[in-house]
Amino acid sequence: GIQVEQSPPDLILQEGANSTLRCNFSDSVNNLQWFHQNPWGQLINLFYIPSGTKQNGRLSATTVATERYSLLYISSSQTTDSGVYFCAVYGQNFVFGPGTRLSVLP
Amino acid sequence: GAVVSQHPSWVICKSGTSVKIECRSLDFQATTMFWYRQFPKQSLMLMATSNEGSKATYEQGVEKDKFLINHASLTLSTLTVTSAHPEDSSFYICSAWGNSNQPQHFGDGTRLSIL
Numbered sequence: 001g002i003q004v005e006q007s008p009p010d011l012i013l014q015e016g017a018n019s020t021l022r023c024n025f026s027d028s029v030n031n032l033q034w035f036h037q038n039p040w041g042q043l044i045n046l047f048y049i050p051s052g053t054k055q056n057g058r059l060s061a062t063t064v065a066t067e068r069y070s071l072l073y074i075s076s077s078q079t080t081d082s083g084v085y086f087c088a089v090y091g092q093n094f095v096f097g098p099g100t101r102l103s104v105l106p
Numbered sequence: 107g108a109v110v111s112q113h114p115s116w117v118i119c120k121s122g123t124s125v126k127i128e129c130r131s132l133d134f135q136a137t138t139m140f141w142y143r144q145f146p147k148q149s150l151m152l153m154a155t156s157n158e159g160s161k162a163t164y165e166q167g168v169e170k171d172k173f174l175i176n177h178a179s180l181t182l183s184t185l186t187v188t189s190a191h192p193e194d195s196s197f198y199i200c201s202a203w204g205n206s207n208q209p210q211h212f213g214d215g216t217r218l219s220i221l
Contacts, residue, residue, distance in 0.1 A: 033209050041144075041197055041215045048209035086149065090206060093165070094140060096150045 002027045004089055006097035013077050013104050021072040021100045023087035031090035032063055034072050038083050077104045108134050110202050112213025120221055121192060127185045127216045129200030136202035139183035140210065141175060144197040156183050190220045
């Protein structure tokens, strides 16, 4: 099945800093999403982005499907951005990456 | 946006009890629902995929007699953990979508603790 990797596994930032999270996948996909899991376990849907670029406030994402990767950009990070960021892809079924654990310090 | 309701949000029960978790799509018809399991500090693992009116498809290593899934309508799927034991304690999350060209929408999850 599809393999999904995310990098970096852990990231510590000072409030106001920018960051880029990466998701690599091993095969063609027709569905890709980025999620933020908050400390209570809720999964917040950030982007549905099987290809192209999208922006939503301080967040943006780009998926280059032909090169099998997606990037999530967080600008001017805030402490409320802390949590785990997952990408999930769908080939024959859904596979989640291992996540990037982000800590934003005040 | 689309809303998926999952309940209960927290269950604590004795070993040997069967526990039912409900997942409802409130404002769209979910042709497919997914059930995931998440252990502490780990990623989500897909347990099974259920399509309305048909038997669920379980991932390798998931016991279908242990985790009974019913998807009786386009808005409701249930997961029943039968004869639960402490090793079944985990965070269970459902999601729903209309088709493969749409995003999946998640419930808030159920924390299951078996004593």
